[in-house]
Amino acid sequence: MGLEPRSLRKAVVPSSLIQNPSPGNLQSTRLALYVDEDASCCWVFIASGCHIYKLQVPLQDSSISKGKESLLIPEQTEILQSSVLNRCPHLSEIQSIALSEIEGTGYLVLGSVDSYGHLIVSKLDTSCKDVDRLTYSVLPLDSGVGEGSWAGLCFSSSQWSMAAVARSFCKSIDVYDQDIQLRTLHSLWYPSSLNFLENSAYANENSILAIAEGCQLTIWDLRMKENGGCIHRICGSVGDIFYAVSSSSTGNVAAGGADRTVTIYDPRRWAALSRWTNCSKYEITGLAFSSIDSDYIYVQGLDYEVFCGQWKEGNKVFSFRGDSNWLGFSKCSNRDVVGGWCDSGSVFVADIVARESEIC
Numbered sequence: 001m002g003l004e005p006r007s008l009r010k011a012v013v014p015s016s017l018i019q020n021p022s023p024g025n026l027q028s029t030r031l032a033l034y035v036d037e038d039a040s041c042c043w044v045f046i047a048s049g050c051h052i053y054k055l056q057v058p059l060q061d062s063s064i065s066k067g068k069e070s071l072l073i074p075e076q077t078e079i080l081q082s083s084v085l086n087r088c089p090h091l092s093e094i095q096s097i098a099l100s101e102i103e104g105t106g107y108l109v110l111g112s113v114d115s116y117g118h119l120i121v122s123k124l125d126t127s128c129k130d131v132d133r134l135t136y137s138v139l140p141l142d143s144g145v146g147e148g149s150w151a152g153l154c155f156s157s158s159q160w161s162m163a164a165v166a167r168s169f170c171k172s173i174d175v176y177d178q179d180i181q182l183r184t185l186h187s188l189w190y191p192s193s194l195n196f197l198e199n200s201a202y203a204n205e206n207s208i209l210a211i212a213e214g215c216q217l218t219i220w221d222l223r224m225k226e227n228g229g230c231i232h233r234i235c236g237s238v239g240d241i242f243y244a245v246s247s248s249s250t251g252n253v254a255a256g257g258a259d260r261t262v263t264i265y266d267p268r269r270w271a272a273l274s275r276w277t278n279c280s281k282y283e284i285t286g287l288a289f290s291s292i293d294s295d296y297i298y299v300q301g302l303d304y305e306v307f308c309g310q311w312k313e314g315n316k317v318f319s320f321r322g323d324s325n326w327l328g329f330s331k332c333s334n335r336d337v338v339g340g341w342c343d344s345g346s347v348f349v350a351d352i353v354a355r356e357s358e359i360c
Contacts, residue, residue: 002317002355003292003336003355004317005064006064006351007059007060007062008349009057009350011076011349013082014079018046026150026283026285027150027285027286028300028328029095029152029328030095031045031047031097031339032045033099033330033338033349041057041080042332045099047328048094050089051089052084052087052097056079058078069319070317070318070319071321085110085122088120090114093115095152098110099155100156107126109123110123113151113152116151117151117165117174118139119137119139120137136178146169151165152166153166163176164194166193167191172184173187182222183229185209185229185230187211189213189215191211192213192244193242193244196210197209197219197251197253197267206222207221210245215235215236215242215257218230218232219233236259240257242256243257244285246288252267258283260277262299274311274312276309279299285301285326285329286298288330288331288338290308291333292352296310297309304325306320306322306338322342322348336353337351
């Protein structure tokens with residue numbers, strides 16, 4: 001199965017909503033996406049400072065224009081709605097946000113974590129309106145004492161109440177079931193990305209975490225006590241830090257970072273299935289497997305570029321570029337809709353579908 005872009009939209013966040021976005025970290029983790037059931041529009045959640053904002057961007061089909069080397073040219077569009085999310089604000093800068101859909105309920109769960117590891121989770125309905133049925137906040141056991149740093153957040157894909165929060169300077173990963181802290185994992189290096197495995201060879205996806213820390217990819221089993229729960233360490237090139245990790249529906253794990261290489265690992269024996277070397281011109285700071293075909297992966301580079309490629313063959317299919325540094329990058333959990341937010345205020349949303357000639 002092949003992939004092709006259906007549309008690429010560029011919209012500008014109103015300056016009345018966010019005049020000057022707060023500066024982001026190298027990891028662009030301050031954006032989350034949700035597509036309406038009829039796929040007519042996309043809700044984009046972005047975080048700046050202590051607040052989260054939501055934007056509605058249309059997703060209708062449009063003509064695709066390409067430049068050199070299959071570079072997509074975005075179509076300018078207007079933001080349909082924009083507002084500040086009505087929830088308790090953080091006390092320090094938000095570092096990461098994540099969105100999870102509660103299957104069969106019509107509700108979404110939006111989580112955010114700030115630079116001291118303070119986690120706030122809110123419940124939304126599928127129209128992305130605030131709902132008072134569930135909102136809770138959790139402080140780490142040390143109450144966020146110390147120096148603030150980048151913090152990451154991920155939800156389990158099969159159990160929305162399970163969340164993991166990584167704090168870089170503290171070298172720790174806190175695992176929660178709603179507001180109950182289950183355990184704390186201690187990494188050797190500064191964690192920079194984390195992801196629950198979707199289809200693990202060891203156990204269900206609620207118990208296995210893949211964490212990028214320094215130049216290592218580490219695998220953790222939350223049920224294990226030996227070695228602090230770490231069951232495997234994969235060492236990359238010394239000095240080449242991993243900045244992104246992602247897992248596919250088939251269980252494969254991808255990692256990328258300073259060496260500009262996407263490496264795909266087989267979780268049954270943790271051997272490298274593929275190395276797509278020098279696929280990005282600069283450091284890789286974001287990765288996401290395609291939901292349509294896990295042989296394809298979306299890669300975000302530090303040079304404003306996002307591209308889709310077939311990792312087995314090492315071939316780029318198409319790409320698009322932001323107009324400044326990325327503050328957020330994400331892909332919908334169950335659709336191939338990819339979005340990015342730049343510090344210029346531009347939001348890019350790409351809708352990707354299976355190639356028509358290959359649909360059965």
